Amino acid sequence: MLDSALEVLRLQAAGEASAVEIAERAMDAIEASQAVHNAYTHVDRESAIASAKSVDAKRAAGQPLGALAGVPIAVKDVLCTSDMPTTCSSEMLRGFRPPYDATVIEKLRAADAVIVGKTNMDEFAMGASTETSAFGITKNPWDTTRTPGGSSGGAAAAVAAGTVPLSLGTDTGGSIRQPAAFCGVTGLKPTYGRVSRYGLVAFASSLDQIGPIAWSADDCALLMNVIAGFEPRDSTSLDQPVPDYTLATESNDLRGLRIGVLRESLQAEGIDESIRTTLAHAIGVLAELGAEIIDVDLPHREYWVPTYYVIAPSEASSNLSRYDGAHYGHRAGEEAKDLVTMYCRSRAEGFGAEVKRRIMVGTYALSEGYADEYYNKALKVRRLIRGDYDAAFSQVDLLLGPVTPTPAFKLGDKVDDPIQMYLCDLFTVGANLAGVPAISLPGGFDPAGLPIGIQLQAPTLEESRLLFAASAFQSATDYHTQRPKQ
Amino acid sequence: MSQLPTTTIIGLEVHVQLKTATKLFCGCSTKFGSPPNTQVCPVCLGLPGALPVINEHAIELAIRAGLAIRCDIPPLTKWDRKQYFYPDLPKGYQISQFDLPICADGCLEITDPADPDAIRRIGIIRAHLEEDAGKSMHDEAAGRADSRIDLNRCGTPLLEIVSEPDMRTADEALAYLTKLKEIMTHLGVSDCEMQEGSLRVDANVNLHIDKHGQRIATPIVEVKNMNSFRNVAAALDYEVERQYAEWEETGHTIQTHGKRTFGWDDVKCVTYPQREKEESADYRYFPCPDLLPIRIPRERVEEIRASLGETPEETRERLQSQYGIKAYDADVIVSQGRAMVEYFDAAAMASGDGKRTSSWIQQDVMRTLKEQGSDIESFGVSAEQLGQLLSKVKSGELTNDRARDVFKHVSENGGGIEDAIKALGIEAVDDSEMEALVKELLAANPKVVDDVKNGNQKAVGSLIGQARGKNPNANPQKIREIALRLIDQA
Numbered sequence: 001m002l003d004s005a006l007e008v009l010r011l012q013a014a015g016e017a018s019a020v021e022i023a024e025r026a027m028d029a030i031e032a033s034q035a036v037h038n039a040y041t042h043v044d045r046e047s048a049i050a051s052a053k054s055v056d057a058k059r060a061a062g063q064p065l066g067a068l069a070g071v072p073i074a075v076k077d078v079l080c081t082s083d084m085p086t087t088c089s090s091e092m093l094r095g096f097r098p099p100y101d102a103t104v105i106e107k108l109r110a111a112d113a114v115i116v117g118k119t120n121m122d123e124f125a126m127g128a129s130t131e132t133s134a135f136g137i138t139k140n141p142w143d144t145t146r147t148p149g150g151s152s153g154g155a156a157a158a159v160a161a162g163t164v165p166l167s168l169g170t171d172t173g174g175s176i177r178q179p180a181a182f183c184g185v186t187g188l189k190p191t192y193g194r195v196s197r198y199g200l201v202a203f204a205s206s207l208d209q210i211g212p213i214a215w216s217a218d219d220c221a222l223l224m225n226v227i228a229g230f231e232p233r234d235s236t237s238l239d240q241p242v243p244d245y246t247l248a249t250e251s252n253d254l255r256g257l258r259i260g261v262l263r264e265s266l267q268a269e270g271i272d273e274s275i276r277t278t279l280a281h282a283i284g285v286l287a288e289l290g291a292e293i294i295d296v297d298l299p300h301r302e303y304w305v306p307t308y309y310v311i312a313p314s315e316a317s318s319n320l321s322r323y324d325g326a327h328y329g330h331r332a333g334e335e336a337k338d339l340v341t342m343y344c345r346s347r348a349e350g351f352g353a354e355v356k357r358r359i360m361v362g363t364y365a366l367s368e369g370y371a372d373e374y375y376n377k378a379l380k381v382r383r384l385i386r387g388d389y390d391a392a393f394s395q396v397d398l399l400l401g402p403v404t405p406t407p408a409f410k411l412g413d414k415v416d417d418p419i420q421m422y423l424c425d426l427f428t429v430g431a432n433l434a435g436v437p438a439i440s441l442p443g444g445f446d447p448a449g450l451p452i453g454i455q456l457q458a459p460t461l462e463e464s465r466l467l468f469a470a471s472a473f474q475s476a477t478d479y480h481t482q483r484p485k486q
Numbered sequence: 487m488s489q490l491p492t493t494t495i496i497g498l499e500v501h502v503q504l505k506t507a508t509k510l511f512c513g514c515s516t517k518f519g520s521p522p523n524t525q526v527c528p529v530c531l532g533l534p535g536a537l538p539v540i541n542e543h544a545i546e547l548a549i550r551a552g553l554a555i556r557c558d559i560p561p562l563t564k565w566d567r568k569q570y571f572y573p574d575l576p577k578g579y580q581i582s583q584f585d586l587p588i589c590a591d592g593c594l595e596i597t598d599p600a601d602p603d604a605i606r607r608i609g610i611i612r613a614h615l616e617e618d619a620g621k622s623m624h625d626e627a628a629g630r631a632d633s634r635i636d637l638n639r640c641g642t643p644l645l646e647i648v649s650e651p652d653m654r655t656a657d658e659a660l661a662y663l664t665k666l667k668e669i670m671t672h673l674g675v676s677d678c679e680m681q682e683g684s685l686r687v688d689a690n691v692n693l694h695i696d697k698h699g700q701r702i703a704t705p706i707v708e709v710k711n712m713n714s715f716r717n718v719a720a721a722l723d724y725e726v727e728r729q730y731a732e733w734e735e736t737g738h739t740i741q742t743h744g745k746r747t748f749g750w751d752d753v754k755c756v757t758y759p760q761r762e763k764e765e766s767a768d769y770r771y772f773p774c775p776d777l778l779p780i781r782i783p784r785e786r787v788e789e790i791r792a793s794l795g796e797t798p799e800e801t802r803e804r805l806q807s808q809y810g811i812k813a814y815d816a817d818v819i820v821s822q823g824r825a826m827v828e829y830f831d832a833a834a835m836a837s838g839d840g841k842r843t844s845s846w847i848q849q850d851v852m853r854t855l856k857e858q859g860s861d862i863e864s865f866g867v868s869a870e871q872l873g874q875l876l877s878k879v880k881s882g883e884l885t886n887d888r889a890r891d892v893f894k895h896v897s898e899n900g901g902g903i904e905d906a907i908k909a910l911g912i913e914a915v916d917d918s919e920m921e922a923l924v925k926e927l928l929a930a931n932p933k934v935v936d937d938v939k940n941g942n943q944k945a946v947g948s949l950i951g952q953a954r955g956k957n958p959n960a961n962p963q964k965i966r967e968i969a970l971r972l973i974d975q976a
Contacts, residue, residue: 318569
């Protein structure tokens, strides 16, 4: 019932519920869900109620209210918050409280949103199942024997479990879209640079982007209005005007829109039949809404995953070298005999297996004598991949394809097989390598009742176009309105 | 020591701290000497999530410096990360420049120390921008093994200027450093305060030994982080001796032993090998994904070039010809930096007496600055005031001593020259009053009168002191004139 941010705003405006009542309901739902799904790493009822109170007080005093006034929101535990721990679900940062807020957090506060807590994730956003978290695994609200996806598994599950209408995730190789698909919700990865990364704990700086997760494209648009925009504290932030994204969701008429279908993706091996069926159905819906369907291909698609798994770990190996036990975070308890031993022990104890694996891969790929073979070559391929997107977008307005090869897989199924886990990113990493925006939205269910996502991708800064098509699709379908059985 | 002919090969890496008010990638102050960890923010501390943003002023200063040492400023420069673990490097990497430095391929001409008429041209390979690290303080006193870390310096902008191995003697290295420092201070690029660490030198040195026509190169030694020119020279001289002796003893060459890192112990006056890892450091440079490459338009470079003004040499020559001051005096003023030259120019114009202005600046002004621990930009006596004061001395309105009193009064209390003269009760002594005073003195000093009559005019000097004892405002020049006239008339 509290699963739409727009509805939450309406209830308050109509005087049918106060922000405090809404926050109470959200906190009750979190308490009930947490024992089952473990979507959160930190919640603080008191501070959430306190911030809801201040919204009610503002409203009572007739003061202007922000765009998300009284809307409960959960944020991935990779975003810096000055009043809550920021752990990246790692032992390394257990209990770490940054002295500052990430820009998106500042913006949420300025918009009078009620931040209810931090959501669980794969450690340092590395993983596709939220099983590498030091805070325990998160379970998929549709089927608790299955993963919610990752790394923003907690953020997607928090929405799917009905604890909050909105959450913020981050997407480096598909970490918003894949969990959104697994959890039957809508997740948008904006254009690289559209949302400031200041205060986002870096995994792979050239790929990371913060984005909204919600049930509908309309709610995603509302949140995008708050978080998007240029910021001087992030040099890679784009200095471009921000449109009103909510306007994009007003029309359902797709006539004149050319949608390129990534047909060859669907022929790839290991793709579940339910994914193909869902895509075929989605194509029909979009065509019925007036879109022109064209088959296109992104020729270097088979290099996406290998390129990604050179670039992302390389940047990660550098970004994570600040966790050395010297200034903050985990330090090995035993007195080390020298500095290097202190570093080694602190990092050995603080990082989990997947993080260590990627640090090793990245260190190797950047090392003297190998950088040309791996890192520098990956940069060249990345340029070719961007070129593919440019070529495709000269023919079509949007690209349509799958988000994942399968619906949500079983917990434990892939956690010991990194290559299988990496292949979860098969269809999503292209958008990160090219920097283009992409959205995952519910497109149907498999025979077992698990949600299946479809993916739309757009040229850079065309989030409005994505939201327009997604909203039109959602106006013609009801997948996004279905809820897991409690 | 009877030894084979050798040539010393020296290349220098000079780290110059740029004179920006704020750090390279954040808004924290670069002020020296503040309490530890008080000039820090999430960005320079490298806290998770913090991102760097370039300080445009540092780019400007780097281009200024580069142009002054005749470098090319390529149209595109970028940032790279240099990775290594060290407790005073909070991010685990330093943001630096690897393959596309902001300045490339320049040179510096120095006077050959062995031949004042000859010029030596020292090549400059590159100059790149980078952020400084923090400072570790190891406190092992009283059996404790605490290490404390001050990160105030983290993120301070440095320009690393790398020379070709073109120098052959410690004297050449000194001449190069002196010249470089002079240019950097003159352009306002850096203070080059070595005791504050704003100029630091690494020296690469080895020997080419000529053994019966065959050239043998000794292993290169990099002597790190020297903070005085004297230490650089001493370390280089020491290395020349040490490397030759080592070669005689071990036969090690550059082929067998490559390059090593040494430190300089300025108490024992020896270099010593620094502990090194088994293999050479792999910094795993890669482009910093948090910062975009910087495009530097040709027009911007030309604008900065046009604003460079005269070189220190040109200034020195101009000061000599324009004001008739000696080369030495011009040198002292120029070596104080451009602000001092501007101060001198303005004061000399206002006083109409370059020589007097030069000597006052070198004595009174510089001494007062030192006492006040201040710099010329914020000095309490403006150039115009000094000029006004000295023109009064020139016209005889004030004595040198009284002018000093006025100068001191203004520098301590502020206000104008006239105010100070009034406050100090200095009044011009009129001629009749002065004449009466001199007459009185002549009557009391018949020996002086006799001496002068016998052709020793200098004897009048003893009267001057007495006259000023009776009236401190008496002008010595006037006293001399009146005394000689009266004796002549007598």
